[in-house]
Amino acid sequence: MENRIRELRKARGMTLKRMAELVGTSNQQISHLEKGRRRLTLEWMERIAEALECHPSDLLIGGSHLRNKKERAMIELFRGLSEEQQEAFLKVTAALAKPVEKANKNAVNG
DSSP: OOBOHHHHHHHTTOOHHHHHHHHTSOHHHHHHHHHTSSOOOHHHHHHHHHHHTSOGGGGBTTSOOOOSHHHHHHHHHHHTSOHHHHHHHHHHHHHHHHHHHHHHHHHHHO
């Protein structure tokens, strides 16, 4: 299974050794997991995600690719809403985003 462990680790400036320390395993084990030589179980995903401060799904190709904790928190809050609340949330968010879009366009065109 292809994954993004190495990509995420390097993006955080983390060495293989440091990652292994945080996960509680060997450098070799992390290397095998990164290269797909070892099966990436849910347990491994949770341990690695904690070390990388990301969501386990971020480790997978095609995962959520959320940028930070705020985005993940917003998604989790959204998922906990009823369908009606989600619709209201989207309308409010769209209304809040419009002034930013206009300001950005004015700065470009101005």
